[in-house]
Amino acid sequence: MTDHVFDVRVHYEDTDMGGIVYHANYLKFIERARSDWVATLGIDQNALRAAGMAFAVARIEADFLRPARLDDRLTVLTRTVSGSGARMVLAQTVSLKGSVLFDAVVTLAAFDMASGRPRRLPPALRAPVG
Template sequence: MAHHFPVRVYYEDTDMAGIVYHANYLRYIERARSDWVRSLGIDQNALRDAGRVFVVRRIESDFLAPARFDDELDVVTETAQASGARLVLHQEVRRAGERLFQAEVTVVCVTLDGVPQRLPEELRRPLH
C-alpha cells in the first residue's frame, strides 16, 4: 500500500536557477518516511526511549526531471522488501504524476549502540 506525502517547493529549496537542489530530495523522502512510520502508529520518540532507532543503511537514487520553485510534489513510499531488522522502501517524488526522483532506501533498526534489532511488530505486521 502506497503512502503519499505532499511537499511544496519553497524558494529556500532551490538553487540559483530556481530548480530544487539535489540534496533536498533526500529531505523530502526522509520526511515522507517519518510520516509513513507515524501513520502506522509507531512513536519514534518512544522507540528511541526504549533503546531502538531507525537508521538509513543505503540509498540508491535517480534524478529524472527537475522540480521547481512553488511546485506541488507528492512523495510516494512503498515497501519493496522486509526482513527481521531490514526494510527496503521504494520512494518517488512526483509532480502531477510525473516521476522526478526515485530512490531505493534500505532502513535498519538498531540499538542506540548500533547493534541490529528486529523491526517493531507494529511495522512488520502491516507489511506481511
Template sequence: MSQDALHQFPIRVYYEDTDMGGIVYHANFLRFIERARSDWVRALGVDQNAMRAAGEVYVVRRVNADFLAPAKFDEELVVETRPQEITPARLILKQTVKRAETSLFEAEVTIVALALETGRPTRLPAEIRALR
C-alpha cells in the same frame, strides 16, 4: 505486500529548496523523502520517540537514487512511499517524488533499526513487520 501499503505525502517547493538556477537543489530530494518516511511510520502507529526512549532508532543504511527531472519553486509535489521488502531486521522502501504523474526522483532506501547502546541491529517494530 498489498497496494494499500502506498503512502502519499504532499510537498510544496519553497524558495529555500531551490538552487541558483531556480530548481530544487539535489540534496533536498533526500529531505523530502525523509519527511515522507517519518510521516509513513507515524501513520503506521510507530512512536519514534518511544523507540528512542527504549534505546532503539531507525537509520538509513543505503540509498540508491535517480534524479529524473527538475522540480521548481512553488510546485506541488507528492512523495510516494511503498515497502518493497521487509525482513525482521531490514526494510527496503521505494520512494518516488512526483509532479502530477511525472516522476522526478526515485530512490530505493534500506532502513534498519539499531540498539543505541551497542549500535547493533535489532528487530523492526511489529507494526512494520506486520506489513509482510
C-alpha cells in the same frame, strides 16, 4: 502495508539560484515522507528513541530524472518492497502531476542506540509487504 502518499511544496530554501530544487533536498523530502508514514502506522519514534531504538539509512540508490522548481506541489509515494528482522527496503518516488522526477530505493536498518547492534523492527513494520 499500503502505499503512503505525502505532499510537499517546494519552498525558496529548497532551490538553488536558478529556482531548481537542489539535489540533496530530495533526500529531505523522502525522509519527511518516511517519518510521516511511520507515524501513520502508529509508531511513536520518540518512544522508540526513549527505549533505545532508532532507524538508520543503510543504503540509498537514487535517480534524478527531472527537475522540480520553486512552488511546485510534489507528491512523495512510499511503498514497502521487502523486509526482514532488522531491515526493510522501501521504494520512494517524488512526482509532479503524475510525472516522476526522482526515484529511490532506500534500505533502512533498525538498531540499538547503546550497542549499535541490529534490533528487530517494530511489529507494525513487519506486516506483509504490499
